[in-house]
Amino acid sequence: MxxxxxxxxxxxxxxxxxxxxxxxxxxxxxxxxxxxxxxxxxxxxxxxxxxxxxxxxxxxxxxxxxxxxxxxxxxxxxxxxxxxxxxxxxxxxxxxxxxxxxxxxxxxxxxxxxxxxxxxxxxxxxxxxxxxxxxxxxxxxxxxxxxxxxxxxxxxxxxxxxxxxxxxxxxxxxxxxxxxxxxxxxxxxxxxxxxxxxxxxxxxxxxxxxxxxxxxxxxxxxxxxxxxxxxxxxxxxxxxxxxxxxxxxxxxxxxxxxxxxxxxxxxxxxxxxxxxxxRDPLTGMLNRRGFDPRLAQHLRKLEAAGQEMAVIMVDVDHFKTINDTYGHAVGDQVLVALADTIHNCLRAGDFSARLGGEEFVICLPGQGDSIGMSVAERLREAVARMALFDNEGSAFSVTISAGVATFPACGRSQGEILARGDEALYAAKSYGRNRVELAKPDLTWRKSA
Incomplete structure (x- = not known):
């Protein structure tokens, strides 16, 4: 005891x-x-x-x-x-x-x-x-x-x-x-x-x-x-x-x-x-900070598997004129509508981001030039049909220009692919806007305002 x-x-x-x-x-x-x-x-x-x-x-x-x-x-x-x-x-x-x-x-x-x-x-x-x-x-x-x-x-x-x-x-x-x-x-x-x-x-x-x-x-x-x-x-x-x-x-x-x-x-x-x-607070899409590591991860996986990826660079035509004419609030509505349209054009496994201003990027893992051009054209037509209204209720429309580059044909690094996509985008704008251009591995585009 x-x-x-x-x-x-x-x-x-x-x-x-x-x-x-x-x-x-x-x-x-x-x-x-x-x-x-x-x-x-x-x-x-x-x-x-x-x-x-x-x-x-x-x-x-x-x-x-x-x-x-x-x-x-x-x-x-x-x-x-x-x-x-x-x-x-x-x-x-x-x-x-x-x-x-x-x-x-x-x-x-x-x-x-x-x-x-x-x-x-x-x-x-x-x-x-x-x-x-x-x-x-x-x-x-x-x-x-x-x-x-x-x-x-x-x-x-x-x-x-x-x-x-x-x-x-x-x-x-x-x-x-x-x-x-x-x-x-x-x-x-x-x-x-x-x-x-x-x-x-x-x-x-x-x-x-x-x-x-x-x-x-x-x-x-x-x-x-x-x-x-x-x-x-x-x-x-x-x-x-x-x-x-x-x-x-x-x-x-x-x-x-x-x-x-x-x-x-x-x-x-x-x-x-x-x-x-x-995430971009306006559109809810990935921003640059969220996009870069995801793209790098996909590039490593695709290179190991020997697969392609189409990258589409998108820019709203005359966006500054839209802001100057209708105001930034209407300009924000255009960006939100464009983000929704991009989301509706993507498949499961695809991803997109707003890189800044009116510039967006879309990535299609496992797809090449033909699918990239097809998706970009479909997006361009869908944007042209978007119903937009200014502060007084009057309807107006917008267009986009796009450039398509592919991995690994246009480069094996993230910087190279985005740069080639930008070159194709600038070419689309220099050729009259509201169009899609494809970046060729052996073609050097000359940027123009």
Whole structure:
């Protein structure tokens, strides 16, 4: 009986630290979710600034035709900045269990103040409440002042750099939270293991009883905790699908449920961040950042399999005239309609992207010149039939020019293929627009405006 009492005391001595750490899991989930919300809100605010700068690059457009759109962007930007500030205001409360992170939080708050000031410099608000182009950029556009343009460009690059550093520091705090919880669980596991060794030495008579009790304890506490630690380790290594299968109504079950909820939230956040960074916000298509690695991956697979791929470069004819005549809002509608038409012309396995402005690219893995030309012609005819309307409800139409290049006939690298496709596209424009041209391996096109 004394040995049993001693064993029970030792077991409780090892189990209580684990219980104390398990009780802190809800605070950890709240802190992690708050850091996730802060990172998403910072990226959203940065996206609002960049979108405003892109859509406000013509002063006449911002101050005249699209006043309501500019006011909407101003309100969206103010709400985004307020959302970031609200998340920062929550940090002192949710990080109360981790006082060692206060200095890091203070540092990221200082960096956010710099980002917010840079955003205010990049996006100005006139007395009438309408956003305007930053003064340096406006002067450079109207007066062709190279020094002002360089100043605005440096400010924009510094803004992007500070936003990137800010998100990295937020992720570092999240990793520190994860590492702290993992360390505490491992320390609890080590304590339990020491208890097992201590009780095993009490004697041959007590050994059998102690072994039975510890086996039960292992099944009830150590094995589940080891499973949770293993899932956390997998998650920290980048496996965002890592989950635990523990279903219990005690502290261990609460720990497992909290981890599964946290993992699901972070997995969704990771997917959302990928969408923000790899997708064009206007059309929903891949942007250059999302397109380049996908094209490189397909080129490697096709070269290993000895297959072809048709690449179609597409550009809207006289798009600047459309913007000047109908306004950028109508121009955006044209780009969205074109993106939908491209999507309807593709098969499963094909992919496309908006490279910038009115330029798009379509990739047809496993297809050569004939299919590439056929798809491009079909797309050209479909675009010409698109029903488009200006702000007054009057119908108008647009046309596209396209250039087709094939892998590996036009080159084996990504840069070579896109360059040959661009050459064919310029040839189509120089021959009168609203047409498709095929890049020949032995033909050099002469670019013309």
């Amino acid at each position: 004394p040995l049993l009492i001693l064993f029970l005391c030792n077991a409780l001595w090892g189990f209580l630290p684990i219980s104390r750490e398990v009780a802190k899991i809800p605070y950890y989930v709240l802190a992690t979710n708050t850091m996730r919300d802060l990172e998403v809100s910072v990226l959203h605010a940065a996206l609002q600034v960049r979108t405003h700068m892109h859509q406000a690059d013509e002063p006449d457009l911002v101050q005249g035709a699209n006043v309501k759109a500019a006011e909407t962007r101003v309100r969206s930007l103010k709400l985004a900045l307020a959302d970031v500030q609200a998340n920062f205001d929550r940090l002192p409360d949710v990080l109360g269990e981790w006082p060692t992170l206060r200095e890091k939080v203070r540092h990221i708050k200082e960096r956010w103040d710099v980002v917010r000031l840079q955003a205010s410099s990049l996006v100005h608000v006139a007395p009438d409440g309408v956003a305007s182009v930053p003064a340096p950029l406006r002067l450079a556009t109207i007066d062709f002042d190279p020094a002002a343009l360089t100043s605005a460009s440096r400010l924009a690059r510094s803004f992007d750099s500070n936003v990137a550093l800010l998100t990295e520091e937020i992720e570092a705090i999240t990793d520190a939270l994860s590492g702290d919880v993992g360390t505490r669980l491992v320390q609890g596991q080590v304590t339990n293991s020491r208890i097992f060794v201590l009780t095993f030495t009490l004697g041959l008579t007590a050994i059998i009883f102690i072994m039975l009790v510890n086996l039960r304890l292992a099944r009830y506490v150590v094995d589940p905790v080891n499973g949770i630690v293993e899932a956390i380790t997998r998650f920290r290594r980048g496996d965002y699908s890592a989950r635990t299968s523990i279903s219990r109504n005690d502290e261990i079950g609460a720990l497992a449920d909290a981890f599964n909820e946290m993992a699901a939230n972070i997995e969704r956040t990771h997917a959302d961040l990928s969408q923000l960074t790899e």
